[in-house]
Amino acid sequence: MIELKHIRGGYGKHTVVFDVSATFSSGEITSLVGANGCGKSTLLMMCAGLLSLRSGEVLLNGKDISKIPRNSLAKQLSYLGQSQSTSNITVESLVSHGRFPYLGYPRTYSDQDREKIHNAMVLAGVADLSHKLLNELSGGQQQRARIAMMLAQDTEVVLLDEPLTFLDIRHQLELMALILHLKTIGKTVITVMHDLNLALTYSDKVAVMEKGRIIAFDRPDAIVHGDALTSSLGIRAFYSREANQYFFMPVKQNEQLSFDDITF
Amino acid sequence: MNTLRIFSMIKNKSSLPVKLAICFGGLLVSVLIGICAGTVWISPTELLSDLLAEGLSQNERIVLYIRLPRILATVLAGSALAVSGALIQAVLGNPLAAPNIIGVNAGAGLFTVLCIAVFPTAVKFLPAAAFAGALFAVLLVYGIAKKTGASRMTIVLAGVGVSSLLNAVIDTVTTLYPDSLSGISSFKVGGVAGITLDSLFPAWILIGVGILAALCFGHDLDVLSLGENTARSLGMNVSVMRFLFLAIAAMLAGAAVSFSGLVGFVGLVVPHISRKIVKSAENTAVLPICVLIGGAFLTLCDTVARTLFAPFELPLGIVVSYIGVPFFIWLLLRKRGGKHGD
Incomplete structure (x- = not known):
């Protein structure tokens, strides 16, 4: 189990993650979703102990990960960064x-x-x-x-940052099946996802991030019924659910973007 | 496990020992050519009969006192610079990095020159001074890269800048101490003319220890090459290992520079040639190949340097460029079968 207690951090003088608290339960798949630059990858790196915290603490099975020797931590927690x-x-x-x-x-x-x-x-x-x-x-x-x-x-905990990058749809589904398999053998999976259909379908919990904070952290059906997801992404969307699978469909924006002032 | 997979595994595992054996053979051939060739050609049979006869013949004296120390020096310097280059390229994640390009050789050279100028009698301390200078330069470049979060290209540019600055300081010191540094022009271009076995001590120990350490930690270097975050998530203490590898690289380059001068290019070109031979960037395989190819390459270059216009001798550094650059470009243009070892 991973617990985040009021963690805050970023790069240089730039703070990316603000006062985030959450608990990722053992044997569950949690997806971190949200718009680009909202702090998903930064949060994942902080969970992996790859980025120092400005404040707060990350606990792995009750132990502060900053106090766990790196080699010992690597036997309990693995991290796959972006490509x-x-x-x-x-x-x-x-x-x-x-x-x-x-x-x-x-x-x-x-x-x-x-x-x-x-x-x-x-x-x-x-x-x-x-x-x-x-x-x-x-x-x-x-x-x-x-x-x-x-x-x-x-490792017991598996952290994945956009693992579906570069994969075609068949291999995306195969990877999600593999992630489900990891869950069945008791591993805790936290993954940054951009594909909302797959994130909602395969996750036990979804954490929606906006501007460095988790604004919703719940089961997929609760997430789709709330407005955190659309608010975070700045879109409107429909969703439906059939055969235990979510279909999240963004609505075409009505207001036309004006490119008139831009010359190439 | 099917038959095809087993065959593939055997083929893959057997290829490296075969390649190592071929490269070792190449090193032996280059040493043999180095022993035989010179102002006076001494054939292997002639040398063998002299060795079997009593007393020390003229040929034996030439080999023992002139050619063998030079060959030993070029084998040591070539191997050291090649391994140093491979380490620096892997640690900085930059195929353009090399001891002479990012200022490591210049740092070693500066401290050597300072040691000669200020303490002319402290000859035994030259390798230590060169090591300190090389370490100073590599940490300076690494520090700049770390501080600025520099890209791969910026690291090289910072290194080129540091190298130019250190070379300027070398020139300043040689201007201020012209008498004690009369041989500085040959030092700057690199060469092993007139070297004795005594002058290789204690540099050969540093090179031996450095190469052994690099080979022992080859696996760790492979993990470090996966990138900082991946290496850390695999349990590596990245800062410590980076420092360790840069210190080994500095020790090797410093020790080589202390007796062979600022020989350039070996540290850049030999790791690339080794990767082409291994057909991968796995340091556990590349490093031992570097040891053999580096030694053979510099020995051949030195043999050409002292025989091409005999009795006149070309500076070693110039021959290295004449032979190494076209060969390197040919290798790059050849590009058979994709991007092996890039």
Whole structure:
């Protein structure tokens, strides 16, 4: 379980997240949604202990994560950032790095490590690409390889920042099924999502952020009945629910944007 | 596990030892050529018969007192600069970074020159002074990058600026102390002419320790290359490891500069050649290849430098550029099969 207690933070002099408190329960999927620049990724980095807090604390199972040694934290909590430039190594090597927190010196892999690496590649659907170099893969395949690395890390809490980036719709659904699988084996998942249909359909809880604050944090059906989501995104929308699946449809804006004053 | 996968794994695992063996063979060949070639050509059979005969022949004296120290110096300096370059490129995440480009060599050179000017008798302290200078320069560039949140290109630009400044200070010191620094022009262009085995001490120890440390921590360097956030989320203490790798890089470059002068380009070009050979950027594989290729490359360059216009000798740094640059450009243009090792 992760608890945020009045956390505040940002970059340099710029504060991005203001006084956020929330509890992410064990074995649940929580999606962070909101407009660009509202602080979702910053909040996730603060949860991962990658960004210092200006005030407040992040508790992992009751312990302040700033007091947990980094190597110990890496065995409990994994983080997948937004698409990063990755050095040109093979998929198998990348996934193997997921076992880094468990390796002593010299850095050799045990049979258990190798099994976890292989299983992670199979789960993420990159086992057939294991000897391919990352630069030879599409963006979606690279993303799946990074997800496999995180799966190999085998942590109780999984933090994902826009994991659907670069994935086509089939692989998006496969990844969401994988996230559901993580939940069934008891993992806590917190993910930044832009696809509201998938976020509402697959999440146990949705946290809506606006201007650095969580303005609503509830179950998906409660979120769609409130106005926090549309307020945060600055749009109007319809939604419907069929066969346990949410359909969130933004309404075309009536007021026309004027481009008359802009010359190219 | 199907047969295809097992075959693929064997192929993949066996390729690195084969490549290492080939590169080691290349290093041995370059050393052999270095021993035989010179103003006087000494064939391997001639040398062997001299070795078996009693007493020290003329040929043996040439090899023992002139060529072997030079070869040892070029193998050490080439390996050290290549590994230093690979470390700096990986830590700064910039393929353009190299000890000579971001001012590490210039920092080592400045402190060496200062040591010679102020303490002319303290020859044994030159490697330590060079290490301190290299570390000062690399931390200065890294500090600028960290403070400004600089992009990859800005790091190189900051390094070029620092390098120019340090070179200007070297020129100032050489102007103020012209007598004690009579050999400075050859130091600035790089070279190992007239080197003795004694003058390689204690630099060879620093290089040995540095290379061993780099090879031992190759796996950690791979994790660091994944990016700061990923490395931290995998449990790495990024600040400590960055400092450790930069210190190793500075120690290697400093030790090499202390006896071979400001040889440029090896630290830039050899890591790239090594990545092309390995066909990946995995440092656990790239670093040992760098050791072998760096040593072989600089030894061959030195052999060309002292034989091409014998008995006159070209400065080593110039030959490095003449051979290295066209080869490097050819490698870049070749670009077979995509972006291997970029």
